[in-house]
Amino acid sequence: MGKEIPKQYISSESEDIIYERWEKSGFFNPDNIISAKKYCNVLPPPNANGELHLGHASGYSVMDIFGRYERMSGKKVLLLPGKDHAGIQTQVVFEKKIRDERGIGRHALGRVRFYKESYEFCKKSSDYMRGQEKKLGISADWSREKFTLDSDVTKVALETFVKMYGDGMIYRGRRIINWCPHCGTALSDVEVLHKEEDGKLYYIQYPIKNSKEFIVVATTRPETMLGDAAVAVHPKDKNYFNFIGKTAILPLQEREIPIIADRRIDMDFGTGAVKITPAHDPVDWQIGKTHKLPEHQVINEEARITRLGGKYKGQNVLEARKNILEDLAKLGLLGKEESVKISKSICERCKSAIEPLISKQWFVKVDAEKYSLKQEALKAVRGGKINFYPESLRKIMIQWLNNLEDWCISRQIWWGHRLPVWQKLKAKSEKLKVNGNKKESKTETYVGLEPPKGEDWIQDPDTFDTWFSSGQWAYSTLGYPDQLDYRKYYPTDMMVMGRDILPFWASRMIMLSLYRTKKIPFKNLYFTGLIRDKDGFKMSKSRDNGINPLEMIKKFGSDAFRLSVIMNVSPGQDSRLYEEKIESFRNFITKLWNICRYAIQTDENFTLFEKITRRDLKTLAEKWIISELEETTKAVTDLLKKKNISLAQERLRKFTWDDFADWYIEINKLENNPKVLGYIVDKILKLWHPFTPFVTEKIYSLAKKDKEKLLMMERWPRSEKKFVSQKAKEDFADFKELVIKIRNTRGNYHINPGETIVAFSEKSGEKDLIERLAKVKFLAIADVPAKVIHIKTRKRSLSLDISHLIDVKKEIAAIEAEMANLEKLAQKTEAMLNNQKFISGAAKEVVDTYRMKLKEYREKIVVQLGLLKNLYGL
RNA sequence: GGGCAAUUAGCUCAAUUGGCUAGAGCAUCUCGUUUACACCGAGGGGGUUGCAGGUUCGAGUCCUGCAUUGCCCACCA
Numbered sequence: 001m002g003k004e005i006p007k008q009y010i011s012s013e014s015e016d017i018i019y020e021r022w023e024k025s026g027f028f029n030p031d032n033i034i035s036a037k038k039y040c041n042v043l044p045p046p047n048a049n050g051e052l053h054l055g056h057a058s059g060y061s062v063m064d065i066f067g068r069y070e071r072m073s074g075k076k077v078l079l080l081p082g083k084d085h086a087g088i089q090t091q092v093v094f095e096k097k098i099r100d101e102r103g104i105g106r107h108a109l110g111r112v113r114f115y116k117e118s119y120e121f122c123k124k125s126s127d128y129m130r131g132q133e134k135k136l137g138i139s140a141d142w143s144r145e146k147f148t149l150d151s152d153v154t155k156v157a158l159e160t161f162v163k164m165y166g167d168g169m170i171y172r173g174r175r176i177i178n179w180c181p182h183c184g185t186a187l188s189d190v191e192v193l194h195k196e197e198d199g200k201l202y203y204i205q206y207p208i209k210n211s212k213e214f215i216v217v218a219t220t221r222p223e224t225m226l227g228d229a230a231v232a233v234h235p236k237d238k239n240y241f242n243f244i245g246k247t248a249i250l251p252l253q254e255r256e257i258p259i260i261a262d263r264r265i266d267m268d269f270g271t272g273a274v275k276i277t278p279a280h281d282p283v284d285w286q287i288g289k290t291h292k293l294p295e296h297q298v299i300n301e302e303a304r305i306t307r308l309g310g311k312y313k314g315q316n317v318l319e320a321r322k323n324i325l326e327d328l329a330k331l332g333l334l335g336k337e338e339s340v341k342i343s344k345s346i347c348e349r350c351k352s353a354i355e356p357l358i359s360k361q362w363f364v365k366v367d368a369e370k371y372s373l374k375q376e377a378l379k380a381v382r383g384g385k386i387n388f389y390p391e392s393l394r395k396i397m398i399q400w401l402n403n404l405e406d407w408c409i410s411r412q413i414w415w416g417h418r419l420p421v422w423q424k425l426k427a428k429s430e431k432l433k434v435n436g437n438k439k440e441s442k443t444e445t446y447v448g449l450e451p452p453k454g455e456d457w458i459q460d461p462d463t464f465d466t467w468f469s470s471g472q473w474a475y476s477t478l479g480y481p482d483q484l485d486y487r488k489y490y491p492t493d494m495m496v497m498g499r500d501i502l503p504f505w506a507s508r509m510i511m512l513s514l515y516r517t518k519k520i521p522f523k524n525l526y527f528t529g530l531i532r533d534k535d536g537f538k539m540s541k542s543r544d545n546g547i548n549p550l551e552m553i554k555k556f557g558s559d560a561f562r563l564s565v566i567m568n569v570s571p572g573q574d575s576r577l578y579e580e581k582i583e584s585f586r587n588f589i590t591k592l593w594n595i596c597r598y599a600i601q602t603d604e605n606f607t608l609f610e611k612i613t614r615r616d617l618k619t620l621a622e623k624w625i626i627s628e629l630e631e632t633t634k635a636v637t638d639l640l641k642k643k644n645i646s647l648a649q650e651r652l653r654k655f656t657w658d659d660f661a662d663w664y665i666e667i668n669k670l671e672n673n674p675k676v677l678g679y680i681v682d683k684i685l686k687l688w689h690p691f692t693p694f695v696t697e698k699i700y701s702l703a704k705k706d707k708e709k710l711l712m713m714e715r716w717p718r719s720e721k722k723f724v725s726q727k728a729k730e731d732f733a734d735f736k737e738l739v740i741k742i743r744n745t746r747g748n749y750h751i752n753p754g755e756t757i758v759a760f761s762e763k764s765g766e767k768d769l770i771e772r773l774a775k776v777k778f779l780a781i782a783d784v785p786a787k788v789i790h791i792k793t794r795k796r797s798l799s800l801d802i803s804h805l806i807d808v809k810k811e812i813a814a815i816e817a818e819m820a821n822l823e824k825l826a827q828k829t830e831a832m833l834n835n836q837k838f839i840s841g842a843a844k845e846v847v848d849t850y851r852m853k854l855k856e857y858r859e860k861i862v863v864q865l866g867l868l869k870n871l872y873g874l
Numbered sequence: 875g876g877g878c879a880a881u882u883a884g885c886u887c888a889a890u891u892g893g894c895u896a897g898a899g900c901a902u903c904u905c906g907u908u909u910a911c912a913c914c915g916a917g918g919g920g921g922u923u924g925c926a927g928g929u930u931c932g933a934g935u936c937c938u939g940c941a942u943u944g945c946c947c948a949c950c951a
Contacts, residue, residue: 005910007910007911007913008911008913201951217951218951219951220950220951221951224951232951265951266949266950266951269950269951270951271951273951274951275951276951277951281951283949283950283951284951340950341950342950343949343950390879392878392879393878395877395878396877396878396946399877399878399946399947400946400947403947403948499945500945500946530945534885534886536943536944567887567899568886568887568888568898568899569887570887570888572879573879573880573887574879574880574944574945575886575887576885576886576887577886578886580886580899580900580901581886581899581900583900583913584899584900584913585899586913587911587913587914588899588913589913590911590913590914591910591911591913591914593910593911594910594911594913594914595910595911596910597910597911598910598911599910600910601910602910635890638890639890642890644890646887646888647888647889647890650888650897650898651890653898653899654898661910661911662915662916665910666915669910740916740917743916743917744917744918746905746916746917747904747905747916747917747918748917750904750905751905752905752906753905753906753908753915753916753917754905754906754907754908772908775908775916821895824895825895828895829894831931832931832932835931835932836931837930837931837932838931838932839931840931841930841931841932842893842931842932843893845893846893846894847893849893849894850893850894852894853894853895856894
């Protein structure tokens with residue numbers, strides 16, 4: 001009996017200690033690994049002041065599995081962690097915090113102070129987040145951790161802007177954008193959510209100039225009519241054919257507006273005539289551009305009516321809507337009201353209604369003359385230089401890139417990278433120089449990393465869209481363009497992200513990386529799906545169905561949790577998670593623990609063996625289990641290379657539990673072979689380590705003589721082909737079949753598993769094993785009673801002395817049923833083999849397996865026939 | 875409206891890309907506390923792979939149509 005080891009692995013007592021050992025070893029830092037080969041994965045940065053959620057957890061698990069596998073394969077592995085400043089979200093959160101605690105808004109603090117305090121707030125929260133990330137066991141190099149607002153990361157982002165400006169890819173333009181009146185900033189389309197709501201469609205009559213006729217338009221936002229620039233109809237719409245080219249009088253404003261024809265109008269909606277408000281609707285803006293309509297801004301940044309709105313000035317949009325409807329009714333111009341579903345745009349962060357406004361913003365031209373971000377990215381994605389997991393998402397990205405429009409990158413918030421743009425009014429003398437070009441702007445613009453010299457320069461107050469900087473994350477964190485890390489680790493090998501941010505992030509990284517570094521940023525792009533609850537619902541606060549990863553780790557252990565988010569999960573596919581599932585993986589961890597506990601405790605001198613020789617394999621069981629082990633090693637390695645985590649793990653689990661624990665260990669109790677045991681334990685600990693790092697490291701420390709050695713740094717096992725034996729496999733399968741048949745017979749006759757049956761060996765090796773595994777006792781062949789039941793396989797046979805229990809009819813029926821089944825299979829297979837098309841069409845190996853199969857069916861039929869004869873004799 | 879994905883045992887999912895009798899876990903039923911493990915072991919039941927066609931020697935896998943569900947994009951005056 002070896003040393004005492006507890007029956008169960010207590011994860012909570014070990015994990016922190018093990019993590020500390022890993023960190024102290026210094027091997028999370030690739031500088032301490034000597035190798036010519038490298039592997040790099042820049043981790044997507046979570047929000048610095050967020051909580052770790054399941055999305056992070058599943059992504060990190062994937063990244064760490066590959067990272068640990070590559071490290072064990074002998075590469076310098078860099079998993080580079082970071083934190084994101086999360087622009088708008090953090091500003092909203094922090095401003096709420098100071099308002100709650102100090103009763104002041106950000107303006108009271110001032111821009112500089114607000115930025116500084118937000119920074120400190122984020123840094124403090126980062127520590128908390130980092131602690132949570134470590135609980136997952138992620139083997140990242142924390143000494144290299146980056147924050148999106150770090151000076152070096154910032155510098156790269158600003159440089160990109162300056163370079164783009166120089167290349168004519170940046171312009172400042174008046175465009176219609178999504179404006180959040182509450183956050184006070186422009187939002188990109190992806191920051192806007194759409195919500196179905198009940199609304200009203202109002203029919204309003206617009207009088208025609210010099211006529212008694214009206215044209216009736218339908219609108220859900222009557223207040224925008226103050227800014228109407230036209231009424232539009234479809235050119236083919238017969239109802240309005242005569243109206244085109246006429247002039248309507250805009251009610252309330254008494255302004256003359258043209259009636260125009262445009263194909264973008266849907267004849268079947270409302271009246272078929274539409275009021276056009278270029279300043280307050282994206283589609284109207286487009287139509288306005290085509291027809292060169294004026295843009296009357298009647299709603300301001302606070303969602304109130306402007307001076308142009310006349311008597312409604314200062315009212316918010318809802319007040320104005322009410323008053324306008326009343327006034328229209330008084331004039332008799334308001335027609336029917338219709339209830340409709342409208343899709344309302346709301347701010348992703350604060351949920352307030354979005355106002356489409358025309359605003360001066362900075363844009364990136366995605367298809368500029370000098371360099372097309374879009375075309376270059378499309379080339380790279382189509383070209384197959386990036387592996388997609390799953391492959392199907394490549395198409396989606398291509399489609400998204402194709403539809404890409406110019407990218408609004410300015411945000412009117414304080415928390416972020418401020419644009420490196422300064423402006424000042426031109427001096428009079430300079431104005432003269434422009435030779436009367438009236439279009440020339442009155443202001444002078446300077447774009448550069450350092451503030452310009454001279455006076456009166458004012459820096460643009462806007463900050464960058466977060467994606468502009470995080471789109472550069474893959475190289476800005478590595479010290480582009482001249483740092484050692486950049487030269488060594490770029491392009492990176494792997495990028496893992498949630499499928500939901502595929503278009504926004506991955507494509508931006510590809511575009512910006514190609515532009516600046518001329519290289520694709522990563523070779524493999526792996527997507528995780530969404531983790532849902534047991535009933536398939538999204539986890540959300542409002543539904544209160546969320547699972548907190550840290551609670552689960554505390555309860556079931558980090559390893560079990562990790563398995564639960566990656567097992568049976570394919571890339572890009574949603575999966576479901578619930579406690580029972582995590583529990584079942586915890587049970588597996590206990591199993592693994594006890595397998596090793598058995599090995600270590602059985603033998604006082606237990607040692608791990610990295611190598612064995614053929615001479616160490618004496619019995620059939622040993623030859624078989626080692627053969628399986630080597631095949632499993634190869635399969636797991638191949639599957640990991642193909643980035644198929646789920647199948648790799650399934651294969652490993654099958655070997656560990658079904659083959660090793662259920663069969664070999666039971667046999668080992670009779671034929672102990674310390675060398676074989678030590679070899680298998682050594683190998684499975686290594687194979688399991690990327691999947692379940694904590695428990696395997698813990699066991700390794702118990703099993704290994706040299707306590708200082710880390711499993712994390714051991715070499716990934718090779719598959720020893722010379723131990724793979726088809727013969728051992730077949731022979732052991734036959735042995736297993738015999739044991740299972742005896743067990744089945746017991747089951748059929750309700751003989752307790754504990755009760756020993758007397759048996760007589762006819763043709764069978766491994767007698768002692770059969771005695772143990774099937775709970776039988778062999779007696780000398782001379783004592784065979786007249787009535788016995790025979791158990792036969794192709795190679796083995798024996799008889800059981802349970803004739804007093806035998807129900808001959810039942811037994812015959814069972815055997816006849818099996819024979820019929822075998823007969824059916826044999827006929828089917830034979831028919832295939834007689835089919836000339838099959839013989840010539842199918843691969844040779846396939847044909848061979850069917851030939852073997854047929855032979856096997858026939859042999860089995862003979863065996864059953866023998867049994868039948870015996871039964872008739874009873 | 876356009877696109878994508880999914881539909882396999884009661885539930886959650888596999889099936890190595892068209893080839894061995896479609897497999898696991900959970901749940902369920904029977905039996906059992908054999909000194910690694912009851913967080914366990916042995917055994918059983920449970921499937922017309924959503925529906926209808928097609929291609930093929932062979933289809934869960936490929937094609938067409940339909941149905942249901944989910945996601946993304948666009949539109950919603």
